[in-house]
Amino acid sequence: MKIAVLVKQVPGSESPLPMVSSQDWLDESQVAYIMNESDNYALEEALQIREKNNDGEVVIISLGPNRIQKVIREALSKGADRAIHIQTDGSYPTDPLVTASLFSETLKDENFDLIFSGLQSDDLGFGQTGVLLGELLNMSTATLAMSTEIIDNKIKVKRELEAGYFQWVTMSLPASISVQSGCNTPRYPSLKGIMGAKKKEINVITPPVMDQNQSIKKIYAPNSAKETVMVEGSVDQIVEKLVNIFRNEIKIT
Amino acid sequence: MDILIIIEDNNGKSHRMGLESIAAAQHMSDKLGLSASAMVMGKNADSLASEASAYDLDEVLVLKHDLLNEYSSDGYAEAVKQIIESENPTYILFGHSYQVRDYVPKISAKLMRPFLADSIAIHFDEKNVSLTKQMFNAKLLSDINPSGDAPYLISFQSASFLSDDAKTGSATSREVSVMLDSSMIKTDSEEPFKEASGGVDLTAAELIVSVGRGIGKEENIPMAQELAAALGAELSSSRPVVDSGWLSPSHQVGSSGQSVSPKMYLSLGISGAIQHVVGMKASKNIVAINKDPEAPIFEIADYAVIGDLLEIVPKLTEALQ
Numbered sequence: 001m002k003i004a005v006l007v008k009q010v011p012g013s014e015s016p017l018p019m020v021s022s023q024d025w026l027d028e029s030q031v032a033y034i035m036n037e038s039d040n041y042a043l044e045e046a047l048q049i050r051e052k053n054n055d056g057e058v059v060i061i062s063l064g065p066n067r068i069q070k071v072i073r074e075a076l077s078k079g080a081d082r083a084i085h086i087q088t089d090g091s092y093p094t095d096p097l098v099t100a101s102l103f104s105e106t107l108k109d110e111n112f113d114l115i116f117s118g119l120q121s122d123d124l125g126f127g128q129t130g131v132l133l134g135e136l137l138n139m140s141t142a143t144l145a146m147s148t149e150i151i152d153n154k155i156k157v158k159r160e161l162e163a164g165y166f167q168w169v170t171m172s173l174p175a176s177i178s179v180q181s182g183c184n185t186p187r188y189p190s191l192k193g194i195m196g197a198k199k200k201e202i203n204v205i206t207p208p209v210m211d212q213n214q215s216i217k218k219i220y221a222p223n224s225a226k227e228t229v230m231v232e233g234s235v236d237q238i239v240e241k242l243v244n245i246f247r248n249e250i251k252i253t
Numbered sequence: 254m255d256i257l258i259i260i261e262d263n264n265g266k267s268h269r270m271g272l273e274s275i276a277a278a279q280h281m282s283d284k285l286g287l288s289a290s291a292m293v294m295g296k297n298a299d300s301l302a303s304e305a306s307a308y309d310l311d312e313v314l315v316l317k318h319d320l321l322n323e324y325s326s327d328g329y330a331e332a333v334k335q336i337i338e339s340e341n342p343t344y345i346l347f348g349h350s351y352q353v354r355d356y357v358p359k360i361s362a363k364l365m366r367p368f369l370a371d372s373i374a375i376h377f378d379e380k381n382v383s384l385t386k387q388m389f390n391a392k393l394l395s396d397i398n399p400s401g402d403a404p405y406l407i408s409f410q411s412a413s414f415l416s417d418d419a420k421t422g423s424a425t426s427r428e429v430s431v432m433l434d435s436s437m438i439k440t441d442s443e444e445p446f447k448e449a450s451g452g453v454d455l456t457a458a459e460l461i462v463s464v465g466r467g468i469g470k471e472e473n474i475p476m477a478q479e480l481a482a483a484l485g486a487e488l489s490s491s492r493p494v495v496d497s498g499w500l501s502p503s504h505q506v507g508s509s510g511q512s513v514s515p516k517m518y519l520s521l522g523i524s525g526a527i528q529h530v531v532g533m534k535a536s537k538n539i540v541a542i543n544k545d546p547e548a549p550i551f552e553i554a555d556y557a558v559i560g561d562l563l564e565i566v567p568k569l570t571e572a573l574q
Contacts, residue, residue: 135359
C-alpha cells in the first residue's frame with residue numbers, strides 16, 4: 001500500500017497576522033507557522049493503515065517555500081518514510097486548481113493507492129485540494145472522513161453529513177480521501193523518530209509556473225457588524241460588570 | 254443562460270441554502286442585468302421543482318436519472334458538468350453545504366475552471382465580480398477575483414444571503430437530461446444514519462455556557478460546569494473540546510453539531526471558527542471571554558471580555574451563587 005499525505009504549513013491559531021504594504025499577503029517574517037490541524041489527522045490515518053498492513057510506504061507531499069521543510073521534518077519524525085517538497089519561491093498559488101495541478105503533475109507517475117489530506121487548510125480554507133487532485137488523477141474520492149477501513153482492494157469510509165448524520169461509502173482504490181479533524185488521535189514524534197527523520201529523503205522539485213483563475217486582490221481585517229460592548233477592568237471589576245449585564249441587560253432571572 | 258443555481262435536496266424540500274442561493278442569484282441578476290435559472294435533480298426533483306418555480310426565476314431545470322436518485326459525488330459532478338456544457342451558464346451558484354464540498358471540486362477539475370468556495374459576499378465592478386472569503390480562521394477577509402473564461406463555480410456560506418429576501422414569482426419548468434452510466438460511479442453508498450447521542454438537546458436551551466479549546470485541559474471542564482449550574486444554563490462546546498474527548502459529541506455546537514439560538518450564549522475560550530459560528534450566531538446575546546483579542550468570536554459578540562477565563566470563571570460562579 002503506497003500512501004501519499006498532503007501536508008500544509010499554515011499560521012498557528014495564535015500567530016500574529018501582519019500584512020505586507022500591498023495588502024495582498026501576510027508579512028511572513030512575523031508569522032509563527034505550524035502543521036495545518038486536519039493534516040495531522042490525515043497523516044495519522046495513513047500511518048495507522050501502514051502499521052495495520054505491516055507493509056507499505058507513507059510519503060509526505062507539501063508545496064511552498066523553504067520554510068515548509070519544518071513541517072515536512074515533523075511529519076517524517078512521526079513516521080512517514082520520505083517526502084516530496086514542491087518548492088515555490090516566495091509567493092505560492094492561491095488558486096486551488098493550480099495547487100492540485102502541480103500535485104497531480106508531481107504524483108502521476110508515483111501510482112499511489114491512497115492520498116490522504118485534511119478537509120481544509122486553516123489559512124486559505126478553500127477545502128478542495130484533495131478532491132481536485134483525486135479527480136485529476138482519476139481516483140475515487142471522499143470527503144469529511146471520520147474513519148476508514150481497508151477491505152481487499154477497497155476502502156470503506158465513514159463520512160460525516162450535516163445535522164449529526166453519517167454515511168458509510170465504499171470505493172475502489174486508488175482513492176483520495178480528505179479527513180475531518182478528530183477522526184483519530186495523532187501521535188507525537190518520539191526521540192528516535194526525530195533523530196531518524198534527519199536521515200530521511202526530501203525530494204525537492206521545482207514546479208512550472210501556471211496561470212491562476214482565482215487570485216487574491218486584497219486581504220483585510222473584518223469590520224465588526226455588531227456593536228460590541230467591551231467589558232474591561234480588573235478581574236473583580238469584570239465579574240461585577242458581567243453579573244450586572246446578565247441581570248439588567250440580558251435579563252436573566 | 255447567465256446564472257444557474259443548483260438546489261440541493263433535503264428530504265424532498267429545498268436545503269435552506271438553496272433558497273439563500275436564489276436570493277444571491279437575484280442580487281447578481283439585478284446588479285449585472287443577467288437572467289437566473291435554477292436546477293433540481295434526483296428522486297425528489299418534482300417536489301423541489303414546484304418549490305423553486307414559486308420564485309422569480311427564468312426557468313427551473315428538472316433533471317431525473319436513475320443514477321441520480323441517490324447522491325454520489327461522481328454522479329452529481331458528471332451530471333452538473335454535462336448541464337453546464339449544454340446550457341452554458343456564466344455563473345453556477347451553490348450553497349456551501351457538506352454535499353457541495355464533496356462533489357463541486359470534481360466539476361472544477363473536470364472543466365478546469367475555478368470554484369470560488371465558501372464566499373460570504375459578492376461585489377461588482379462594471380461587469381466584473383469579486384467574492385469575499387474568510388481566511389486564516391476567519392481572522393481576515395480576502396477579496397478574490399475570478400479570471401479566465403466562464404464558467405465560474407461559486408458557493409456561498411450559510412446565511413450570506415437571507416432566504417426571506419428571495420423574490421417570489423413564477424418560473425416555468427423544463428426537463429433536461431444527461432448521459433450517465435454506472436461505470437462512472439466509483440462509490441457505493443449506504444443509508445445515512447444517526448449515532449445514538451445519549452442526548453443533550455441544546456436547541457431549546459434558554460441559556461448556554463459553551464467551552465472551547467481555551468479551557469486548556471480536561472481538568473478545567475468542571476469549572477465551566479459549575480458556572481453553567483450557577484446560571485441554570487446548559488453546557489456545550491466547540492469541536493476541539495469534543496475531539497479531545499473532554500465532552501461527548503452531543504455537546505457540540507456548529508455545522509457538524511447542533512444549531513442553537515438561546516437568550517444568552519456565553520462562550521469561554523472559543524476562537525470562533527466558521528464551523529462553530531454557523532451553529533450559534535442566531536443567539537440573542539453573545540458574551541465572549543477569550544484571552545486573544547484577535548479571536549473572530551469578538552466580531553459577533555455583543556459583550557466582549559478580553560481576559561483569562563481561568564481567573565474570571567470561578568469568581569463569576571461565586572458571584573452568581
